[in-house]
Structures are given as structure tokens and as C-alpha cells.
Amino acid sequence: MNFKKLKYVVAVDRAGSVSAAAKRLNISQSAVTKAVADIENDLGFAVFDRRAHGVSTTSAGRDFVDRAARILSDVDRLGSDMREGRRTRDLLLRIAVAPASLEGLMNRSVESLLVEWPDIRLHMRGGPLETGIMLLRQGDIDVLVGPKSALETEPGFVCSELPPMRPFLYGRHRHPLQGTTRLSPQDIAAYPIIVPDIQGPLVTPLLNVLEFLGGNPLGRLNVIETYTIAARVVERSDAVGVVLGNFAESRGFKRRFSILDFDMGGALPMAVAWQKSQRIGRALTRFLDRLYEFPPTG
Incomplete structure (x- = not known):
């Protein structure tokens, strides 16, 4: 029993005759007649009483047709929902x-x-x-x-x-390291260091700063993912942070911070x-x- 045959049976019920249903479906009358016969053979009872001027639904057929109509409606709605879901997802x-x-x-x-x-x-x-x-x-x-x-x-x-993008080390204006050229790892390690990610390539140049202190060098870093929070800490303390890209050249950044002369490696x-x-x-x-x-x- 397939959905196409169910659709034909429901169409006959709504049209009141096989010929009217075939016309609405734009198919041959014989195709509708065969579909109805196949359904009735599968069910073991007549869905329609045949009359001279059309058909009427039997009592048992009424329950079947109503349920078939609900199934077809659910299938149509499912297809519509899936298409809309795909459109929304796209x-x-x-x-x-x-x-x-x-x-x-x-x-x-x-x-x-x-x-x-x-x-x-x-x-x-x-x-x-x-x-x-x-x-x-x-x-x-x-x-x-x-x-x-x-x-x-x-x-x-x-x-x-x-x-x-090129990474830079930065600090607040009038930071103790501001103006010092070619800062050494020892110079930087004297201050709190803030990085955005403990696993990323930005950390590698700073590990050289911390290794000579011994122990776990990663444990010497502050990891703050959000730039806004890190920048506020840097602005109000002697901590130094990492900034990426041309953002370091923006007027807003320059009003608040200074780039420190420390080699953070090549462009990333x-x-x-x-x-x-x-x-x-x-x-x-x-x-x-x-x-x-x-x-x-x-």
C-alpha cells in the first residue's frame, strides 16, 4: 500500500466519483479505478459502494479514508517542515x-x-x-x-x-618597560603576562620568556580569552598582553596602550x-x- 494509491482513494471520496477524481488528479480514470481496487483487495473490504452516478463511502471505508487523509496531511506537513528547516539551516x-x-x-x-x-x-x-x-x-x-x-x-x-597577522606585546602608557629597546625574556618575565590562548602559536614566543624561571612555564601565564577584559587589566596594572594585527595601529588602541619592543616572531x-x-x-x-x-x- 503506497501513498499514491492512498491519495487516489481520498480524492475519490472527496470528489464523489472515480471520473471526477481522475479529472482533478489529471490522470486516467482506469488508473484511479485500479488504485481503489488494489486498496480494497489489501484491506479485504469495500471502501466504496458503487452507484449509477458516483460512489459513496462504506462505514468501514469511512474510517479508512479519514485515517488515510490524516496520514497524507502529516506527510505533506512533514515535507513542508523539512523544506523550511533546510531553508532556515541554509x-x-x-x-x-x-x-x-x-x-x-x-x-x-x-x-x-x-x-x-x-x-x-x-x-x-x-x-x-x-x-x-x-x-x-x-x-x-x-x-x-x-x-x-x-x-x-x-x-x-x-x-x-x-x-x-603579526602579534605584538603591549602595555599601558608609562609602563616601566615602555621606551626600552630590544627587551629581553628576563625583562618581560618580571611582569604578569596575559595571553588569549594557552594552546595556540601566540604562546610559543613567550615560553622562552618563562623557561628560565623553572617549573611549568605555562603556569606563569594568565589566560584571558576576551580582549576587552585583558585590555582593562593591562590598562590598570603592570601586566603585559598580546594584540594581533593592524588593531595595534588603531587610534583607540594607541590612546590607551604602547607597543613594547619585544620580538614575538614573524607574522602569524x-x-x-x-x-x-x-x-x-x-x-x-x-x-x-x-x-x-x-x-x-x-
């Missing part, structure tokens, strides 16, 4: 940025995306690099922006390169990644276009 994009301090550098790409395509819904979060990679592996996010060195080693990811290659098995929908395509146009360099 317009939803879940983004993670690692480390979280990069979120502020996504302003131009995100603004351009949502202004140009207001039907897109964006869920954006920042966090540690390892967390972002885990979320992308599990399918809990659609795309991850972060350091290329970590993303390109994941076998299940497609990794697309973005412009590199960046990338955007998504799962190889992932369907590339409209929201992701449009986001990638905006990200390539306005990469997170400040």
Missing part, C-alpha cells in the same frame, strides 16, 4: 574565532555580511583554538577562523588561507576552515566572500 551560519581576542577583527566582514544579506542568521563565538577545532570536528559549528598551522593539519578540514599565518563533508550553503558562501574581502587584519 541561512544559519555558526562561526567560531580562535583565539577569542580575534573577534574584534571580524567587524568589517560580519557587518558587510549582515547588512548586505539581512536574511542570514549568524551565531558567532570566540574561544580557545583547541575548543574551536573540537567544535568543528563534531559539526557544532560550520566554520572556524584561526591560525593556519593548527587548522591545516586536520585531515577532515578544508583550509583556506587568509592574510597573516591565518586561515578559515570547514569540514570536507560539509555542504557549502548560501550563508557560508557569502561569509567566505566577505571574509576574503575584509580579512581579520584590523
Whole structure:
């Protein structure tokens, strides 16, 4: 018993005759007659009483037709819900940025995306690099922006390169280290250090600062993912922090902070990644276009 035959039987009941049902369905009368006969053979009872000018539903047939109509309605609603769900999902994009301090550098790409395509819904979060990679592996996010060195080693990811960003060490104005050239690891290690991610490549240059102190060097770091919080601590203390990209050249940053002359290594290659098995929908395509146009360099 298939849905097409159920549909024909319900149509006969509503039209009042086989010929009228066939006309509404735009099929042959013989196809409807056969479908009704097949259903009645499967059920073991007559669904319709045949009359000279049409049909009427039997008592047993009435229960069957009503239930068949509900099933067909549920199937139609299920298909509609699935299509709407797919449409909604195609317009939803879940983004993670690692480390979280990069979120502020996504302003131009995100603004351009949502202004140009207001039907897109964006869920954006920042966090540690390892967390972002885990979320992308599990399918809990659609795309991850972060350091290329970590993303390109994941076998299940497609990794697309973005412009590199240079990391800087910074402190408040009139910090004791301000104005000192070629700061040494010993100079930096005398002060609290704030990093956005304990696993990412930003930590590597600072491990050299802390190793000579002995013990676990990672235990000497403050890990604060959110740039806003880290910046407030740096502004009100002698702590030093890490800032990425051209953000260090912005007027707002320069009003509050000074770049310290410490070698944080070369520019940090960046990338955007998504799962190889992932369907590339409209929201992701449009986001990638905006990200390539306005990469997170400040």
C-alpha cells in the first residue's frame, strides 16, 4: 500500500466519483479505478459502494479514508517542515574565532555580511583554538577562523588561507618597560603576562620568556580569552598582553596602550576552515566572500 494509491482513494471520496477524481488528479480514470481496487483487495473490504452516478463511502471505508487523509496531511506537513528547516539551516551560519581576542577583527566582514544579506542568521563565538577545532570536528559549528598551522593539519578540514597577522606585546602608557629597546625574556618575565590562548602559536614566543624561571612555564601565564577584559587589566596594572594585527595601529588602541619592543616572531599565518563533508550553503558562501574581502587584519 503506497501513498499514491492512498491519495487516489481520498480524492475519490472527496470528489464523489472515480471520473471526477481522475479529472482533478489529471490522470486516467482506469488508473484511479485500479488504485481503489488494489486498496480494497489489501484491506479485504469495500471502501466504496458503487452507484449509477458516483460512489459513496462504506462505514468501514469511512474510517479508512479519514485515517488515510490524516496520514497524507502529516506527510505533506512533514515535507513542508523539512523544506523550511533546510531553508532556515541554509541561512544559519555558526562561526567560531580562535583565539577569542580575534573577534574584534571580524567587524568589517560580519557587518558587510549582515547588512548586505539581512536574511542570514549568524551565531558567532570566540574561544580557545583547541575548543574551536573540537567544535568543528563534531559539526557544532560550520566554520572556524584561526591560525593556519593548527587548522591545516586536520585531515577532515578544508583550509583556506587568509592574510597573516603579526602579534605584538603591549602595555599601558608609562609602563616601566615602555621606551626600552630590544627587551629581553628576563625583562618581560618580571611582569604578569596575559595571553588569549594557552594552546595556540601566540604562546610559543613567550615560553622562552618563562623557561628560565623553572617549573611549568605555562603556569606563569594568565589566560584571558576576551580582549576587552585583558585590555582593562593591562590598562590598570603592570601586566603585559598580546594584540594581533593592524588593531595595534588603531587610534583607540594607541590612546590607551604602547607597543613594547619585544620580538614575538614573524607574522602569524591565518586561515578559515570547514569540514570536507560539509555542504557549502548560501550563508557560508557569502561569509567566505566577505571574509576574503575584509580579512581579520584590523
